[in-house]
Amino acid sequence: MLAPRKKLWSTPERAVTAALDFVAPFKEEDVVYDVGCGDGRVLIKFAMLEGTPAGTKFVGVEIDEDRASEARENVERSGLSDRIAIICENALMVDYGDATVVFLYLIPRGLRLIKPVLLGSEGGGGGGRKIKIVTYMSEFEGETFVSKVNVEPAHQKGAGWPVHLYELEAHGAV
Template sequence: MAHRHGSFAFAAAVATLALLTAAAAQAPGGARTRADCEREYTPRRGQEGKDVVWAPTEDSMLVRMLEMANVRSDDKLYDLGSGDGKIPIAAAKLFGATAVGIEYERELVEHARCLAAAERVDDRVTFVQGDLFEADFSDATVVTLYLLPEINVKLRPRLLAMKPGTRVVAYSFAMGDWEPDETLDSFGDGSAFYWLVPANARGRWTFWPTSAGEVFDLDLDQRYQMLHGTAANGASVSGRLRGDRLELAFAENGARALVAGTVEPERIVATVTRGATTAEYIGTRR
């Protein structure tokens, strides 16, 4: 698990967010401004919601979270429990992403829609009033959340069922015993946790060389992104997944064999390195 401390090179993004927010306070013509939205409704820190109390994410931290997830213009981001909509709005404004916020409290949804219009990103940002345990976010490439630990754990099976490589970032609270792939400690602003949804590599695999080489078998067990198991020769196998990317190592004939590849639904396309020799293999699940 990687750790990051202190600051990213994110000052420009935070400054841009502040400038754009200031610009939204003076919308042209008859367009609504942030001030209009805040006169109509202002959420109160600590106000009760269905599953959590509302608390805003600090601007500096939300930029870090979006950078941590490597958000791009071709991403579709879902923010679960989106509150006032800060994260989806920032994802669209700063990174050009399409974003969806899911929020149970109707007043917060209407407020977030107003702010998205004031920030002129309502063409790329949608806010949905609904229960995040019932909402469909299966087409997300990025999921963000600022929820309580027990809510994160309750959502964990749905997150793990998403497409391998989906990026998940949580603010303040982790995901139970699913260790993050990366942790950001930002003193004063809290912590953020990052996961890549792992592929399913569990099972008994036979690896066939695409040209010269010997067939070998691996029996793999999986706990989240971590892999362990046994080779046909009885040697222990250990490794990990980063999305659909797999890395394994085991002892073979007194040397170390390394397997690196991509996990597909029923096969692994891999390069196997033994000393100075590499060979291409296809692994099939038995």
């Protein structure tokens, strides 16, 4: 039997682990976003990492109401409601001024649209705020990644999909 269609759009476990390897360990002051968080699996795995400080915040943004509800249920079931917030909203309308780490599994057009929003978020501290950005599958056009690893999902033998790490500066609105 086929898996439900929406699960095909979820980051496979090995890719989540690879992304985590790029951004862990988290710091007390980190604010970690999954933009287009789907069922919340990425943030749940991130937040469950042993040694993550109590103050680290996790925020999922999801436009689809059903998926946002599913993410909230999963977060609650994981006992992580005090650490992970799920916002049901168009990601292009969100202020990422506090973001220090961002995970993105979006189509190339989605990455093109979100890039100026993410990098244009000033965050009150002036320009030059560093953000670690991890993309699964697609690249952030016009930017150079600092690390890349290919992962083979357990259900796709022989396939190798890339996880990229970028370290970029939010320059604030221009």
